[in-house]
Amino acid sequence: xxxxxxxxxxxxxxxxxxxxxxxxxxxxxxxxxxxxxxxxxxxxxxxxxxxxxxxxxxxxxxxxxxxxxxxxxxxxxxxxxxxxxxxxxxxxxxxxxxxxxxxxxxxxxxxxxxxxxxxxxxxxxxxxxxxxxxxxxxxxxxxxxxxxxxxxxxxxxxxxxxxxxxxxxxxxxxxxxxxxxxxxxxxxxxxxxxxxxxxxxxxxxxxxxxxxxxxxxxxxxxxxxxxxxxxxxxxxxxxxxxxxxxxxxxxxxxxxxxxxxxxxxxxxxxxxxxxxxxxxxxxxxxxxxxxxxxxxxxxxxxxxxxxxxxxxxxxxxxxxxxxxxxxxxxxxxxxxxxxxxxxxxxxxxxxxxxxxxxxxxxxxxxxxxxxxxxxxxxxxxxxxxxxxxxxxxxxxxxxxxxxxxxxxxxxxxxxxxxxxxxxxxxxxxxxxxxxxxxxxxxxxxxxx
Amino acid sequence: xxxxxxxxxxxxxxxxxxxxxxxxxxxxxxxxxxxxxxxxxxxxxxxxxxxxxxxxxxxxxxxxxxxxxxxxxxxxxxxxxxxxxxxxxxxxxxxxxxxxxxxxxxxxxxxxxxxxxxxxxxxxxxxxxxxxxxxxxxxxxxxxxxxxxxxxxxxxxxxxxxxxxxxxxxxxxxxxxxxxxxxxxxxxxxxxxxxxxxxxxxxxxxxxxxxxxxxxxxxxxxxxxxxxxxxxxxxxxxxxxxxxxxxxxxxxxxxxxxxxxxxxxxxxxxxxxxxxxxxxxxxxxxxxxxxxxxxxxxxxxxxxxx
Numbered sequence: 001x002x003x004x005x006x007x008x009x010x011x012x013x014x015x016x017x018x019x020x021x022x023x024x025x026x027x028x029x030x031x032x033x034x035x036x037x038x039x040x041x042x043x044x045x046x047x048x049x050x051x052x053x054x055x056x057x058x059x060x061x062x063x064x065x066x067x068x069x070x071x072x073x074x075x076x077x078x079x080x081x082x083x084x085x086x087x088x089x090x091x092x093x094x095x096x097x098x099x100x101x102x103x104x105x106x107x108x109x110x111x112x113x114x115x116x117x118x119x120x121x122x123x124x125x126x127x128x129x130x131x132x133x134x135x136x137x138x139x140x141x142x143x144x145x146x147x148x149x150x151x152x153x154x155x156x157x158x159x160x161x162x163x164x165x166x167x168x169x170x171x172x173x174x175x176x177x178x179x180x181x182x183x184x185x186x187x188x189x190x191x192x193x194x195x196x197x198x199x200x201x202x203x204x205x206x207x208x209x210x211x212x213x214x215x216x217x218x219x220x221x222x223x224x225x226x227x228x229x230x231x232x233x234x235x236x237x238x239x240x241x242x243x244x245x246x247x248x249x250x251x252x253x254x255x256x257x258x259x260x261x262x263x264x265x266x267x268x269x270x271x272x273x274x275x276x277x278x279x280x281x282x283x284x285x286x287x288x289x290x291x292x293x294x295x296x297x298x299x300x301x302x303x304x305x306x307x308x309x310x311x312x313x314x315x316x317x318x319x320x321x322x323x324x325x326x327x328x329x330x331x332x333x334x335x336x337x338x339x340x341x342x343x344x345x346x347x348x349x350x351x352x353x354x355x356x357x358x359x360x361x362x363x364x365x366x367x368x369x370x371x372x373x374x375x376x377x378x379x380x381x382x383x384x385x386x387x388x389x390x391x392x393x394x395x396x397x398x399x400x401x402x403x404x405x406x407x408x409x410x411x412x413x414x415x416x417x418x419x420x421x422x423x424x425x426x427x428x429x430x431x432x433x434x435x436x437x438x439x440x441x442x443x444x445x446x447x448x
Numbered sequence: 449x450x451x452x453x454x455x456x457x458x459x460x461x462x463x464x465x466x467x468x469x470x471x472x473x474x475x476x477x478x479x480x481x482x483x484x485x486x487x488x489x490x491x492x493x494x495x496x497x498x499x500x501x502x503x504x505x506x507x508x509x510x511x512x513x514x515x516x517x518x519x520x521x522x523x524x525x526x527x528x529x530x531x532x533x534x535x536x537x538x539x540x541x542x543x544x545x546x547x548x549x550x551x552x553x554x555x556x557x558x559x560x561x562x563x564x565x566x567x568x569x570x571x572x573x574x575x576x577x578x579x580x581x582x583x584x585x586x587x588x589x590x591x592x593x594x595x596x597x598x599x600x601x602x603x604x605x606x607x608x609x610x611x612x613x614x615x616x617x618x619x620x621x622x623x624x625x626x627x628x629x630x631x632x633x634x635x636x637x638x639x640x641x642x643x644x645x646x647x648x649x650x651x652x653x654x655x656x657x658x659x660x661x662x663x664x665x666x667x668x669x670x671x672x673x674x675x676x677x678x679x680x681x682x683x684x685x686x687x688x689x690x691x692x693x694x695x696x697x698x699x700x701x702x703x704x705x706x707x708x709x710x711x712x713x714x715x716x717x718x719x720x721x722x723x724x725x726x727x728x729x730x731x732x733x734x735x736x737x738x739x740x741x742x743x744x745x746x747x748x749x750x751x752x753x754x
Contacts, residue, residue, distance in 0.1 A: 092503070107537075107581070107607050122541065124524060136524040138540035138580045138607055146537050153584040154535040161527060177527075 054131045054164070061167055062089040062125070062133075062185075068096065068192055069172070069185035072245040074254060075145040075158040078181070079349050081228020082245025082254060084199040085141070086192035087185065095123040098192045099141045100199045100246070106140035107147050113140055116196040133174055134161040159183075182254065190248075198248035202269060206246065210296035211276065212381075215284040216260040222380070223259070225276075225285060226296060227349045230257055250276055259283060290426045291387055295379035296356070300341040301432065301446035314444035321408045328405035335362035335371065340409075342379075342391070342446060346372050358393050358410065374398050375410065387421045388437060416442045504753040505545055512552055513576075517569055519556075521548055522577045529577045530602065531594070539580040539606035542751070547578060547606050549750035550616065554739045555623050562732045563725060571630055575600035580607040589655075592618055595626030598633060611743050611750070617689045620740070624685035632680060635724040641716045642676040644709060649675050663702035666709025683713050684721075688733050689740075 043050060062069075068088025075083060084100040096118050103113040113119060121139035126132055135142045145158030159176030162183050166173045172185040188195055210226030224231040230242045230253065244251040244266075252266040264278035267285060276285035288296060304313035305322055312319040326337045339361040345352055346359060352374075359374035375397040382388040393410050400406065416436035423429040429448075436442040505523070513519040522529060525538035539547075559568040573595065582605045583591035595601045601623065609615060645666055650657075650673050657670035667673045672682035687695060699707040714729075721727045742748050 121538075122524065128528070134525075134527075136526070136538050137544075138538045143537040143580070146535060148535045148537070148581050148584040150584060150590070153586050155537070157535075160537070 051127050051131065055125050055127065058131055058133070058164055058167055058172075059089075059091070059125050061169065061172065063091045064169070065187045067188035067190060067195075070188050070195060070247065072184045072186075072252060072254075073099075074181045074183075074243060074245075076156040078243045078254070079353060081243040082252075084196060084245050084247065086188060086196060088188075088192060089123060093122050093124060094120055095135065095139070096120050096192070097135075097139050097141045098196055100196050100203065103141050103144050106144040108149070111140070115200060116193045118192060128161075128163075130163045132161055132163050132177065136161075184252075195248050199246050202248065202250065203246040206251065206269065206276075208298060209288055209293055210298060211285045211288055212292045212296045213286065213288070214259055215286060216262045217282055219260055221259055223285070224296065226298065227355055232257070232259060257283070289381075289384060290423070290429065291381050291384055291389065291421065294421065294423075294429070294432070295381060295389055297343045299448055300339075300343040300346065300359075301448060303340040303342075304445050304447055305340070315442050317442065318409075318412050318444050321412055325405050325409050329362060329403065332405070333362065333402060335364050337361075338363050338370070342377060345374060347374075352398065354398075358413070360406070371399065373400050373403060373406075375400065382418045387423075387426075388418050389421060390418045391434075392417075412442075505541065505548075508545075508753040509548065513548070516565070517556060517572060518574060519572060520575045522575065523548070525579060526577070529575070529600070530579065531583065533585065534583040534591070535581075536579050536583060536604070537581045537607070539578040543580075543606045543609045544578050545753065546611070546750045547603065547609055547619075549748065549752075550611070550619075550743055551576065551603075551623070553748055553750075554616065554620060554736065554743060558732070558735050558739050561735050563727050567725070571598075571634065572627070573599055573601045573630065577602045578606045579604045581605065582608075593622030593626070595622075595629065598626075598630035601626055611746070613740070613744055616740050616743060620736070621685045621689050624688050625681045628681040628684045629677065631721075631725065632677065637680065637720040637724070638716055641680060641713065641720075644712055644716075645676070645679065649673060649679070651675065660701065663698060663710070664706045666702070666706045666713075668698065668710055679713070680717065683710065684717050684729070687714055687717070687729060688736055691737060692733075 045053070065088070068086055071085040071087050072082045073085045074081070086096075086098045088096040090096075097120075098116050098118045099113075100115055102115050105111070106113070119139055119141050121135060121142070122137040123133060123135050126134065128134075142160050144156075146155040146160055148155045157179055159179050159181065161177040162174035163177060164172070165175050165182070170187065174183045174185075175181070176183065207226070207228075210224065212222065212224060214221045214223045214232070221232065228243055228245070230244055230251075232240050234240050240257075242253050242255055242257050244253045247266070250267045250269040253264070256263040256265045258264075262278070262280075262282045264280075264283045267276040267278055267283070269276055274287035277283070294301075303322070305311055305319075305326070309319065312322065314322065322340070329335055329337050337360055339359075341360070342358055343356065345355050345357045346361070349355065354374075354376045356377045356379065357374035358377045359372060361370060361372055363370040376394040378392045378394070380390050380392070382390050391413055393414055397403075397406075416438060418437050419434045420437050422433040422435065424431040431445065431447045433443060433445050509521045509523075513521045523539055523541060523544035525536065530536055556568055556572060559572070577600065579602060583594075585591070592605055593601065593603050603619060603622070648665055648667075652674070654662075654670045654673040657673060659670060662668070662670040662673055665673065667679060668683050668686045672679040686698075690698065699710060702710055718729050721729050721732075743750065
């Protein structure tokens with residue numbers, strides 16, 4: 001085994017022969033010392049000074065807007081899309097926050113904060129793995145989404161601490177510290193309350209009529225724009241889902257939508273044509289036709305049935321199928337079928353992302369106990385001038401395992417596609433007869 | 449390809465002729481000692497003073513916590529001051545003001561009154577962090593307060609703060625419990641205390657026990673069953689927040705077996721507090737109870753920042 005001394009002596013001999021006696025040692029010293037510890041500074045100031053300058057710059061920028069900022073806030077898992085907030089930062093560390101939606105019971109105190117109400121709290125811009133904006137005293141509008149409880153120890157999994165990503169006078173981008181969602185701020189040109197009231201109007205107007213078609217450089221492409229989500233198929237067939245926030249001028253995306261190679265960060269609402277248009281006018285989402293509106297309805301169109309055969313507004317074949325479905329549900333599930341419908345899911349988007357469904361509601365003899373069952377559904381236009389559509393009911397219902405008796409109803413609808421629609425009033429429909437194009441004896445009626 | 453050995457040998461041959469005897473040494477010395485330029489130190493510290501806001505509450509904290517006690521009362525939520533396992537929300541400032549008043553009146557000034565301000569200054573934790581929400585863990589249990597090494601106390605649920613007796617007892621039980629740890633870490637108590645319930649401590653299983661079971665076994669709470677230091681802190685803290693009547697009723701519930709054990713413990717604690725710190729725990733309890741009653745009765749203005 002080699003001792004330490006042996007190793008040292010061996011190394012010394014090798015070095016001496018290599019470098020040549022005393023002069024060799026001197027030369028070796030030069031080699032060792034010739035590199036100066038002094039290095040050129042890449043930056044003019046120390047890290048702490050540069051960080052402080054960044055804090056000062058961000059503070060100056062945030063407090064520079066007279067009316068504050070429109071803040072696109074994407075809480076939780078983004079199922080709700082974006083929520084329009086406004087924030088006005090003052091140099092003394094106070095932030096005035098308002099929001100387009102009513103915030104209710106933020107911390108179990110049953111207090112309601114109406115939409116557009118301004119609530120003050122404090123903020124700080126501090127160094128923390130970069131520079132961080134933190135809403136660090138309680139504000140019910142902000143911390144509503146983070147409030148932990150016995151059943152939700154992480155609250156609604158939403159950040160209130162954000163790291164600066166980029167900042168200009170036109171846009172500030174931050175990223176949530178824990179959950180990573182981007183938070184974007186845009187300068188407001190009017191009072192926060194005025195802006196939010198316009199947002200509320202815009203949401204009401206646009207959410208009423210989902211869009212199903214985009215026109216990009218003249219090319220028509222299928223899309224689904226509803227419930228604060230913009231859905232479309234990418235070139236490789238994968239479904240792209242981009243949430244958006246309503247603004248005073250239209251909608252603004254969490255990330256740009258790219259259709260047929262054309263990108264759009266937001267869409268403006270044309271109050272005359274009711275179209276949605278990208279800033280460069282290359283992407284257009286026209287006001288849906290009545291047929292498209294039916295296919296993307298945000299309402300429930302109900303099947304018409306009742307206690308006697310005369311109450312069934314459908315062909316005899318479907319009537320018998322329906323009757324069997326209803327009576328078997330009463331007998332086997334001990335539930336009454338109170339409603340059967342096609343259209344918008346009665347469950348909120350937080351509970352179920354699937355918005356269009358074939359659904360039915362049942363109730364039991366126990367007061368207050370009812371069930372909402374549903375299959376995902378897609379309705380698409382086949383022949384616009386002749387009002388022909390396809391109704392596609394997807395497999396795999398939600399909570400439908402105990403209701404095999406519904407399958408014949410689904411099969412009837414699936415097997416008789418496509419359907420021609422006969423509206424009572426095409427501009428303002430309340431009743432529609434859905435008639436199979438293959439066999440006009442197969443039909444059913446729906447009403448709002 | 450030129451090897452490293454070749455370069456060294458070439459240099460070895462060149463150097464003697466180049467430098468030549470004594471002058472060579474001079475030349476080399478110059479090389480060695482002057483090749484590094486002296487670097488001027490930056491006159492500015494890397495620690496940059498940050499601008500501070502002078503809000504009324506900050507000023508009040510400075511005058512009532514920082515100056516008299518050197519305590520940093522933090523009402524802004526700082527993630528680095530909290531336990532990352534919890535999702536927390538910040539404290540509502542108006543509630544932080546109330547809690548700050550109550551902690552000052554019922555805790556700090558109570559010890560000032562009984563043991564003198566120097567005692568309080570020396571031993572109270574130097575950081576108090578206020579948090580708006582409870583600390584909920586995934587098991588469904590809730591943490592109301594924590595302390596770290598006698599240096600910091602974190603008080604949760606500030607957004608639900610009320611000046612009723614139950615809420616105040618919850619807060620101050622935590623404060624007295626943690627403060628007891630600080631005191632016993634500074635001056636040890638009689639080891640006889642450890643022997644009273646020796647063999648009955650059950651570490652992590654305490655959470656499965658009901659209060660009636662712990663009392664019957666000679667522990668004031670189930671948590672006191674975890675180990676003797678916690679037993680000591682629990683016994684004293686509950687003795688202080690309970691009225692004399694409440695304490696007696698707990699002893700009654702403890703029964704013939706449990707009550708003498710608890711009484712034996714509190715007697716040792718009484719002796720320790722008197723001899724080690726010169727504090728009469730009955731006097732301390734009277735002072736604390738009076739002050740808490742003042743808050744409950746609304747006699748103290750807990751919103752003013754004057």
